[in-house]
Amino acid sequence: xxxxxxxxxxxxxxxxxxxxxxxxxxxxxxxxxxxxxxxxxxxxxxxxxxxxxxxxxxxxxxxxxxxxxxxxxxxxxxxxxxxxxxxxxxxxxxxxxxxxxxxxxxxxxxxxxxxxxxxxxxxxxxxxxxxxxx
Numbered sequence: 001x002x003x004x005x006x007x008x009x010x011x012x013x014x015x016x017x018x019x020x021x022x023x024x025x026x027x028x029x030x031x032x033x034x035x036x037x038x039x040x041x042x043x044x045x046x047x048x049x050x051x052x053x054x055x056x057x058x059x060x061x062x063x064x065x066x067x068x069x070x071x072x073x074x075x076x077x078x079x080x081x082x083x084x085x086x087x088x089x090x091x092x093x094x095x096x097x098x099x100x101x102x103x104x105x106x107x108x109x110x111x112x113x114x115x116x117x118x119x120x121x122x123x124x125x126x127x128x129x130x131x132x133x134x
Contacts, residue, residue: 001084001090001093002082002083002084002090002131003082003083003084003085003134004051004082004083004134005051005080005081005082005083006051006052006081006082006083006112006130006132006134007045007051007052007053007054007080007081008051008052008053008054008077008079008080008081009053009054009055009056009077009078009079009080009081009130010053010054010055010056010075010076010077010078011056011057011058011065011068011069011072011075011076011078012055012056012057012075013057013069013073013074013075014057015033015042015044015055015057018044018055018075019033019044019046019055022046022053022055023046028046028047028048028053029046029047030044030045030046030047031044031045031046031047032044033057034111035059036059036110036111037059037060038108038109039059039064039108039110039111040058040059040060040062040063040064040065040066041056041057041058041059041063041064041065042056042057042058042059043055043056043057043111045111054081054111056078065078078128079118079127079128079129079130080127080128080129080130081116081129081130081131081132082129082130082131082132083131083132083133083134084131084132084133084134085133085134086133087107087115087116087117087131087132087133088107090117090131091105091107091117091131094119098123099119099120099123099124100119100120100122100123101117101118101119101120102117102118102119102120103117103118105117107133110130110132112132114132114133114134115132115133116130116131116132116133117130117131118130118131119131
């Protein structure tokens with residue numbers, strides 16, 4: 001069902017400083033920040049030859065990643081994102097197999113303007129998983 005690794009997301013306390021580490025220190029191409037109010041984050045993508053790193057900063061007081069940053073003040077890995085060809089078919093199979101979909105269970109458009117869903121970390125080896133339709 002899953003395809004390529006689309007990205008690994010890292011929550012950071014300072015998006016400018018984190019972007020500089022990837023661009024200046026590691027020599028990667030880093031996108032401009034983009035606010036995603038529907039997801040409560042500001043995001044930056046670090047382009048790699050085989051995938052991306054997504055740097056996330058809470059956007060607003062009710063950001064779903066604010067608690068993560070509170071518990072991990074230096075930041076840290078937040079989730080992995082895999083591509084799927086049909087997000088509705090993937091969701092339906094996962095639910096039938098007993099997996100839990102976070103939120104309403106309906107896909108929302110993510111940072112790449114494609115439908116995404118998040119899967120409960122307790123069902124996936126303690127890792128929050130995002131699925132993105134490719």
